Amino acid sequence: MESAEELREAYTERVLQVAESVPPGRVISYGGIADVLAAHGYGGGPRQVGRVMATEGGAVPWWRVVRADGTLPGHLHGRARQHYLTEGTPLHRLDAPTRVDIARAWWQPEV
DNA sequence: GTTATGACTATGG
């Protein structure tokens, strides 16, 4: 039996693993990751995925994980936009605030 | 046990 802390670490690694599985120029939402984890038997929801990204997000391509409408929290727009321009991620508009074209850029990992 | 908080989401004005 694993301790609660170990389960939390396993959950965190799953989230980071999915985030890393997103190829350049593509994105997934917090809820999308939550769905994949649910298919793998993990509970939680979008907010728990967001919590992991807030604490461990620096270790993965966090700019490929966006909200359901294709935006990110304001304080990340600047750095994220440069990555999008570099990777050629489809955007709705080229001026701030940066918003990803969900219909074009959506990445659905295999479950 | 109760409250507050958060890199969320859907809906309605």
Add this chain to the structure above:
DNA sequence: GCCATAGCCATAA
């Protein structure tokens, strides 16, 4: 487009 509200669920105090 923006803002408010409700629902959501784990953590922390």
